[in-house]
Amino acid sequence: MKHLNKLLVAVLMAMGLSSHAQDSNNPWAISFGVNAVDTRTSSGSGSGFFDQHFSQPFSVKDNWNILPSLSYIGVSRYVGSGFSVGLQGSVNKIDKYVTFAPSAPGHDSRGNVVTNPGDLMYYGIDATIKYSFQELIKSKVVDPSLSVGGGYTFFGDSSYGTVNPGAGVTFWFTDAIGLELATRYKWSVSGDREDAAGVPDAPSHFQHTAGLVFKFGGKDTDGDGIYDKDDACPDVAGLKQFNGCPDTDGDGIVDASDACPNEFGLAALNGCPDRDGDGVADKDDACPDVAGLAALKGCPDTDGDGIADKDDKCPTVAGPKENGGCPFLDADKDGVLDKDDDCPTVPGPASNRGCPEVSSQALEDLKVQARAIYFNSGKATFKTGDKETPARLDAIKEILKNYPNAKFSIEGHTDNTGSAKINDKLSQDRANAVLNALVERGVNPENLEAKGFGSSQPVASNKTAAGKAQNRRTEIKHIGSKYQGKL
Structure with missing residues (x-):
């Protein structure tokens, strides 16, 4: 219980700062899982730095100290351009401590001896600056990263500062939930000390983590799944392809640009329908069910005399407007056109408006x-x-x-x-x-x-x-x- 209390303190401290942030939509993230501490790097075995630090990296059974429970938690804040900053708290129990003792019984071929130092508890509080390569590689699932930071480690009765370069990868199941795998080399600024009895005092070590990460903090006022900062219409639910703006009639034109937002229409007509397909929107078409001419408000002109059929007294025969769309006729052949003839069927002189004079x-x-x-x-x-x-x-x-x-x-x-x-x-x-x-x-x-x-x-x-x-x-x-x- 005392270990959990210490971890809780670390979490509360972390909540005041941040850790593995991922993007600007959900700037905050919380992660938790298990951690493993590998002290093999402090033994000094091997012929060089890389041989000492990176040989046998996955000797889990022999070298890794794993507490089989929730053993780390962290929070993060995205700060832009792929960078995030944060804090992580962790707890572990050291029952496998690797020392370099080539003359001791039980040492391996490299002179390493694994001992159990007893009830040696481990606590760490680490601040991190991380850079994500996700945007660079344009992947929505794989999210590799590099990090650097520092922290403070409580190793048994000792405590000391560390410098922590690291790397990791997150596999995102959704936009906000992922599996995070990470490792840090925690270099002791005090040197890899041991006391006179050979008990570790301030060892450098690797700490590996595996856990879940959850992003949060994005604001979506209209609940359309598009965050307000990216939503061109943050107060009304819309579609992702229209930057969060609605398209009520589903014609591919956002309501704000749609002259007929409640009727499925054509882009060429600003989203308005055209039932007769004459290029004149129904709302402006005086004859919406029959194809016509734009110049006649969408009405047809069968005889091509410039008068819409609906207003043409002779729709199939061309005629001037002043004659109602009919041609100038002289049915009684009296020399007076029918349009001016008061007696179009009875011949008469022009002086009497085409009517016969009473004989x-x-x-x-x-x-x-x-x-x-x-x-x-x-x-x-x-x-x-x-x-x-x-x-x-x-x-x-x-x-x-x-x-x-x-x-x-x-x-x-x-x-x-x-x-x-x-x-x-x-x-x-x-x-x-x-x-x-x-x-x-x-x-x-x-x-x-x-x-x-x-x-x-x-x-x-x-x-x-x-x-x-x-x-x-x-x-x-x-x-x-x-x-x-x-x-």
Whole structure:
């Protein structure tokens, strides 16, 4: 227990400093395991320095002192450029001490004798500066290193300082867990002393260690496995290939540079999708499901007239914009283009916007047909039993449809029987009756008006029955058009 207490003190001291640090991501590391002490180098046997110190290095059974339990622990701090500094505490029990005694019984061919000095405890506290070659050799698994440092050793009742060159290799199972194998030659600054009884006093020796090392201390705020110092987006979880930044839609473009971060898209369109493959991002495409032109916001132009099909009245035939994408046609061959022709199916002069001018013959025909429409006496209803009135109305409609931009007045007249007030109303009602009958037959109501003149415009004498009959009439007159004054 007393040995463990001393080791604990060494560990607490080490925690205040550092030891085998590995990289800048996890700057701290803790290592622990077993150590072996080989005192053979202090015996002086052999013909030279290297023969004395490096012959029989793996005579484990004969020369190594191993405490079969946790016997060292250390901590480390990475300081940059492959270097780390730290402190290690160790404990051991020396039951194999090698001396040079060629005349003593039991010596080997080199004059070494292994003795058991008894309950000789060993404690060491060592500071180390280590250089890792891992970055240099670009390996993620094998991590060789060289170290130098100094320490203080408690060897039985003696204590002395040491200078500690060393080497090691770590095999990393993960980014933070590895197996560490290391060795140090701990040269005694006091010289390799022994007391008068031959008991070791301040021997130089090798100390070998084997144990696990754990790196820690890296900060990863968003928990994405990328340390904050290397994370371009430390507060939001992301991907390693994007330096810790997210790619929500998985299109290979980080959200910060993705114009459509929630939709899988194309790099050429800043991460936005293009369903129809026309090179216009859906968010900017007025026709996202059909390929089109960038100049028309992704809409097609089948006839190539510069007007998108959706806005083109003639999408398969080229035409100017002012004609709705349709070509300038002249269907009635009257010399007035359809776009300017108020009567595109009926020939007419340009002076009348392509519509025919009302002829004198048409006016005469209207007069004849209108005057032959008879009403019941004193009423605005067509004469009962008169089978010709519908045919006359149809004939009037056929004449009027040839003049779609002409204005016509339907006039009602009476004889002088009755009061003027009654006759004025009756004539207006009869004119309205004719207008309504024509509208029902398809005549544009905007081209018609109805007026009643009562008995004010007789065409025959009201002194005879025949004259009165002629005065009870309707007439249709041409009163003008959109482009001409009244006739």
